[in-house]
Amino acid sequence: MTTLLLNGRVHSPAMPDASAMAVRDGVVAWLGSDDVGRAQYPDAHIVDLDGAFVAPAFVDSHVHLTATGLTLTGLDLRQATSLRHCMQLLGDYARAHPDGAIWGHGWDESGWPERTPPGTADVDEAVGSRAAYLSRVDVHSAAASTALRRLAPGLAEAHGFSAEQPLSGDAHHLARAAAREGLNAEQRLNAQRTALNTAAALGIVAVHECAGPEIGGLSDWDEVRGIEHGVEVVGYWGQAVCSAAEARELIARTRARGLAGDLFVDGAIGSRTAWLHRSYDDAADCCGNAYLDTDAIAAHLGACTEAGITAGFHVIGDAAVGAVVDAFERVVEEFGAPAVARCGHRLEHLEMVTGEQAHRLGAWGVLASMQPNFDALWGGDDGMYARRLGTDRAGLLNPFALLASQGVPLAFGSDSPVTSMNPWATVRAATQHQTEGSALSARAAFGAATRGAWRAAGVRDGVTGTLVPGAQASYAVWEADELEVSAPADAVQRWSTDARSRVPALPRLDDALPLCRQTVHRGVTIHG
Known part of the structure; x- marks a missing residue:
């Protein structure tokens, strides 16, 4: 079965003016205009994009999935505006989740008025005798409660140890490993x-x-x-x-x-x-x-x-x-x-x-x-x-x-x-x-x-990551307003920004970012 996407704006170097795209067997089969698409694929399953923007799907070249999910489902300290606010968020979370170890992420003292990271005493005051691990936003140091420190053998002898200040280096790795042991398989x-x-x-x-x-x-x-x-x-x-x-x-x-x-x-x-x-x-x-x-x-x-x-x-x-x-x-x-x-x-x-x-x-x-x-x-x-x-x-x-x-x-x-x-x-x-x-x-x-x-990632076929005939149909459908061909104000432009140049346009990113309506990987919908 062929799927024919119509009435959209398709980002393709092969057909920059395309409003339609045909997908068959997980592969982009064709790009062009709505009328030609309807004539060429009369039996296709039709998807009306209603003006949406279709572009190659994104790939994130560096993530840590478990830590990301723990932040999304747990204690996210990236919103903390001060040391006091950070400890308030920690205390509120500890009271709302009275059982088990606490895993938090994201504090950044460089933007706080105190410019002071959370110390061991600060964390203990908020969580009492519970094990708590609070990684700095860059995940290269962490504040840790006394209870967690006791669960990390050899911590005091490790490089990067501090009794009161956040742990770094080998000491941080030991504390992080101890904190991981406090997470169950379901978490x-x-x-x-x-x-x-x-x-x-x-x-x-x-x-x-x-x-x-x-x-x-x-x-x-x-x-x-x-x-x-x-x-x-x-x-x-x-x-x-x-x-x-x-x-x-x-x-x-x-x-x-x-x-x-x-x-x-x-x-x-x-x-x-x-x-x-x-x-x-x-x-x-x-x-x-x-x-x-x-x-x-x-x-x-x-x-x-x-x-x-x-x-x-x-x-x-x-x-x-x-x-x-x-x-x-x-x-x-x-x-x-x-x-x-x-x-x-x-x-x-x-x-x-x-x-x-x-x-x-x-x-x-x-x-x-x-x-x-x-x-x-x-x-x-x-x-x-x-x-x-x-x-x-x-x-x-x-x-x-x-x-x-x-x-x-x-x-x-x-x-x-x-x-x-x-x-x-x-x-x-x-x-x-x-x-x-x-x-x-x-x-x-x-x-x-x-x-x-x-x-x-080692995929060097020349087409993956683009929407051209023969490429895998991995794309996202976006709600986006104005499209443009733009360049940095302080850079030499290597292609024309004139609309007639047929360079594929992208959404303006000055204000609200595009909202994802659907994500498709190799022809299979994985979101939306």
Whole structure:
């Protein structure tokens, strides 16, 4: 049976003026005008779009499903406006949920008037003798109650331990593992399904789950991989190896798409654990954490390249980026640039990269999986980046235009629950970068959140992530108002914005974001 969508606005590079689309056997069969569609497919099942906008479905290139679902179904502290408000939200939640451990996420003291994170005494006052884990918004540090700390053996001896302040580094990983043990199977499954349902409702048909031993462990990974859902889960396992044999064994055990994702070279700027050459402006003796050195990075890259497996790392600070680029250079010298490029190695976040480093990464075919909402939340002269690093370094973060100009393929995601999974917010943030010269056009940003994210997952057929004849019918139907062809005000435009140029238009993102009416993956409706 052919399905014929009529009376809409279809985003297609093959037919920019299309108002109709035919789908057969999960594949786009045809695009064109309503009259021709009716004549060509007289027996088709008709769907009247009533003027809606149809576009390729989104792919989120970096998520953590269980943590996202726990935030959606539980204690979301991203709304806290002060330390007092944060503790009020915690106390209210504890009283409303009197049983079991408490898992919360999202506090960010950098925007509070006190600029003071929650301490152990603060948490204990709100929850009493209960175990409580409250991750900072970047999930690289967490406040923990005394009761939870007692459940984490060896915590006081671990790097990053503080008796009163939030835990970071190895101490944070121990506390997070103890908090995970307090969750039952029903809580975890409910959280995972909620996250996937939310993704589908936002026009997302696939997510890249970035898992690892310190994030959720193998048990969480196996649970996520075992869920049957319409949203496709592309899994990456962040664990370092030293040989090709070890890489192959780990892939066989996990069935991951690659040994990549959140394999931590360093931490996060907000928690002051990103690895820097020069100390933080607001912490003179601190240069962050280095979890892997150049030798370990090169060993992992070399092992994966020899095995033909995608490798990758979580890398944010300039010292961490430098170590990764140096390691890539060693591996390129050993195996050659073509062998490295064939593997589709990827770097997550890549916030503090220079032009020279971008040029080398582009030449080696390394992909960048990035999160534009980081700049929307923390960029600008008065943002968290500027307070942590000073305006000189902060203005160099998340340089999307630079990376694109040097041939580095971009894939966009949310790092949910760190930022919202709403993909139109991601596109908007990339087009409204707070540093002059770093923004992308809406067309380029949309591409990074669709076909670019498919490419980062190893799908390189040239059509997936677009709506052209022969492509998989993975699309979303949106309620959107005015469409336009736009470019950043501070960028050189590489195509005409004239309506007659036949460049496919996208919704204006100045005000309300488009609302998803339906999500379809390979011809099957998964939302709406």
